[in-house]
Amino acid sequence: MLAHYGYKNGSGDYFIIIDTDKCDGCGKCVEACPYGVLELAPNEYDIEEGIMVTVAEEQRKKIKYTCAPCKPVSGERRLPCVLSCEPKAITHSW
Amino acid sequence: MTEEKTQECWKWPEYRHTMPEMDWHDAKIVTAGVDVGSVGSKTVIMVDGELYACSVMRTGGVSEETALKVTNWALEGTGLEIKDIHYVVGTGYGRVNVPFAKRTITEIACHARGAHYIYGPTVRTVLDIGGQDCKAIRCDEKGKVLSFLMNDKCAAGTGRGLEVFADLISVPIQEVGKVSLSVDQEPQPVSNTCVIFAKAEALALLRQGWLKERVAAAYHAAMADRIVDLLTRVGVEKDLVTTGGVAKNVGVVQRLERLLGVKPLSPRMDPILAGAIGAALFAKALQEKELGLR
Amino acid sequence: MIAAGVDVGAKFVKVVILSDGKVLGRAKAPVGFDVWRSSSDLFENALKSAGLSRRDVGKGVVTGMGRKTIRLRPPINADEAVSEVIADAAGAFQLVPTVKTVIDVGAEEGRGIKVDQGGKVKDFVINERCAAGAGTFVEAMARALEVSVEDMGPLALKSTKTIPMNAQCCVFAESEVVTLIHSKVAKEDVAKAIHDAIASRISSMVLRVGVERDVVLIGGVALNPGFVVPLKRELRVDVILPEYPEFVSALGAALIATNI
Numbered sequence: 273m274l275a276h277y278g279y280k281n282g283s284g285d286y287f288i289i290i291d292t293d294k295c296d297g298c299g300k301c302v303e304a305c306p307y308g309v310l311e312l313a314p315n316e317y318d319i320e321e322g323i324m325v326t327v328a329e330e331q332r333k334k335i336k337y338t339c340a341p342c343k344p345v346s347g348e349r350r351l352p353c354v355l356s357c358e359p360k361a362i363t364h365s366w
Numbered sequence: 367m368t369e370e371k372t373q374e375c376w377k378w379p380e381y382r383h384t385m386p387e388m389d390w391h392d393a394k395i396v397t398a399g400v401d402v403g404s405v406g407s408k409t410v411i412m413v414d415g416e417l418y419a420c421s422v423m424r425t426g427g428v429s430e431e432t433a434l435k436v437t438n439w440a441l442e443g444t445g446l447e448i449k450d451i452h453y454v455v456g457t458g459y460g461r462v463n464v465p466f467a468k469r470t471i472t473e474i475a476c477h478a479r480g481a482h483y484i485y486g487p488t489v490r491t492v493l494d495i496g497g498q499d500c501k502a503i504r505c506d507e508k509g510k511v512l513s514f515l516m517n518d519k520c521a522a523g524t525g526r527g528l529e530v531f532a533d534l535i536s537v538p539i540q541e542v543g544k545v546s547l548s549v550d551q552e553p554q555p556v557s558n559t560c561v562i563f564a565k566a567e568a569l570a571l572l573r574q575g576w577l578k579e580r581v582a583a584a585y586h587a588a589m590a591d592r593i594v595d596l597l598t599r600v601g602v603e604k605d606l607v608t609t610g611g612v613a614k615n616v617g618v619v620q621r622l623e624r625l626l627g628v629k630p631l632s633p634r635m636d637p638i639l640a641g642a643i644g645a646a647l648f649a650k651a652l653q654e655k656e657l658g659l660r
Numbered sequence: 661m662i663a664a665g666v667d668v669g670a671k672f673v674k675v676v677i678l679s680d681g682k683v684l685g686r687a688k689a690p691v692g693f694d695v696w697r698s699s700s701d702l703f704e705n706a707l708k709s710a711g712l713s714r715r716d717v718g719k720g721v722v723t724g725m726g727r728k729t730i731r732l733r734p735p736i737n738a739d740e741a742v743s744e745v746i747a748d749a750a751g752a753f754q755l756v757p758t759v760k761t762v763i764d765v766g767a768e769e770g771r772g773i774k775v776d777q778g779g780k781v782k783d784f785v786i787n788e789r790c791a792a793g794a795g796t797f798v799e800a801m802a803r804a805l806e807v808s809v810e811d812m813g814p815l816a817l818k819s820t821k822t823i824p825m826n827a828q829c830c831v832f833a834e835s836e837v838v839t840l841i842h843s844k845v846a847k848e849d850v851a852k853a854i855h856d857a858i859a860s861r862i863s864s865m866v867l868r869v870g871v872e873r874d875v876v877l878i879g880g881v882a883l884n885p886g887f888v889v890p891l892k893r894e895l896r897v898d899v900i901l902p903e904y905p906e907f908v909s910a911l912g913a914a915l916i917a918t919n920i
Contacts, residue, residue: 274513280596281520281560281829283790287599317475317511319651333518333828337864345774345783345869365599498832520790520829530831561831562791562800563768573693 277327294361297323304356382421399645402460409440410642453649476644482509495612543617546582555587590621665914668726671767719917723747751912753779760872765881772866813886819852859890878908
């Protein structure tokens with residue numbers, strides 16, 4: 273399942289997309305994120321129990337701002353969450 | 367999410383209903399789905415996976431009382447009590463406040479399942495445009511979620527945005543969609559998606575002598591564009607269904623049809639029950655799992 | 661040589677007249693509904709107050725959101741139109757030659773600009789088209805709180821409590837403010853929360869170009885003391901507030917005109 277967390281507003285589209293089929297709940301991304309954007313949570317999308325990574329509820333409305341420091345205007349972009357994920361379950365839409 | 371605003375937004379009547387000629391006494395599995403939304407709360411009672419009773423009421427302030435109230439109302443006159451229900455699943459914004467629920471499932475998953483029940487097994491894309499947020503869900507033939515997107519930060523493209531706009535041109539919210547369709551030629555959509563700026567833009571258009579209908583059309587066009595953008599992220603596959611308050615706005619729905627080239631299906635019952643229905647169906651699956659039937 | 665700079669913002673038009681690089685006059689007026697009218701009227705009036713006419717002006721440069729609309733409109737007839745980023749940098753560099761980071765927060769846009777030692781723009785980030793990232797947010801919240809925009813800042817500074825604001829969108833924030841007031845939260849605490857929120861948004865954006873001293877804050881919102889305090893706190897650096905911060909962009913335009 274592809275979970276898109278974030279929003280679109282007048283200034284653009286800002287979504288963090290988590291592929292829950294690829295996510296193995298290792299939690300490395302949660303530790304890697306310097307701003308507490310990600311967290312592990314029980315899978316509430318299906319009858320199967322399990323752990324998956326999600327964007328913290330209170331963060332969903334402001335990821336454009338919270339994630340901004342990891343996205344410098346110039347220079348190399350190194351997103352700690354994306355880099356820490358081996359199965360490549362996380363992508364950013366911006 | 368304020369009490370004041372929820373009361374303003376509440377446009378549809380509260381009700382409860384029991385399906386005639388259905389009996390729970392011989393049922394194998396009786397389940398309940400309780401959907402506590404920020405605006406409305408709904409409970410659905412299912413007997414072996416068929417809708418038996420339901421209730422829809424205003425949430426007011428979210429609390430444990432809400433879930434009890436709406437569920438007891440659904441059970442009224444049926445002879446059933448909460449303790450007789452085999453499995454209860456809570457969903458919606460206030461799902462943590464359903465103390466008698468054995469499990470909580472997100473509204474996304476419940477909506478998809480519920481949409482399948484209401485619209486039929488051909489549903490593959492669900493678009494829910496509520497008062498304060500917008501959800502786009504892709505599901506498979508069983509109603510299982512394949513992909514979803516939730517947009518709840520920005521008022522543009524939500525019922526709230528429409529309210530602000532309807533207020534501006536002094537047209538009641540229930541009419542504004544129809545009003546937007548009374549134009550011969552579709553104008554350019556307003557360029558600002560931000561409700562604040564779109565409002566200013568609309569004011570300027572009115573000052574330039576644009577008729578209400580045209581301004582409404584321009585705003586609805588922008589809304590539809592925005593919703594399509596969101597939908598495109600998850601992709602649109604037939605059959606498409608729309609739920610939520612804004613789904614009742616013909617101005618938005620018709621423009622969506624035009625832009626997507628897809629006509630949404632018509633529901634066979636009140637789509638506001640989608641979440642609660644899905645939750646009750648999940649409850650059935652979970653109960654079957656516990657009994658070793660799955 | 662007399663040079664003129666006109667900054668047509670989302671809410672206000674600003675004019676700066678320079679004589680051999682020194683400020684002769686400044687003028688500001690609301691944009692209102694007719695951008696052409698308000699800009700040209702202001703321009704004429706500014707010149708008149710300085711005892712000048714259009715003929716006396718050697719070169720003119722326009723900037724701001726409405727620059728393309730009014731550029732060739734008489735009596736403005738500007739020689740050039742430059743982006744706000746360029747004008748901001750030029751103006752800030754003139755006032756603070758040690759500037760490395762310029763933050764401009766206006767009515768509808770917020771900008772973070774990185775400049776080098778020579779005042780040339782290296783990087784920039786614009787927070788556009790979302791009311792929550794700029795002065796419009798403060799205004800809308802002032803309405804919800806039933807205080808004047810000018811009183812918002814001082815009111816916020818009275819608060820000693822930090823309360824979180826959940827809504828990010830201006831429209832939803834307005835409802836949230838109403839709820840908070842109904843739950844008997846003190847107005848000054850709400851005002852502080854509002855300023856904290858906008859300062860947080862602006863500083864996240866500026867972090868994308870990196871914060872390097874000296875940091876200069878300009879634009880209309882710089883006049884709001886309630887905003888400057890949390891901004892400094894979020895950026896963890898001192899922020900220089902030039903005089904007449906809302907005119908710095910127009911000044912920059914006039915300086916560019918001087919050097920054409």
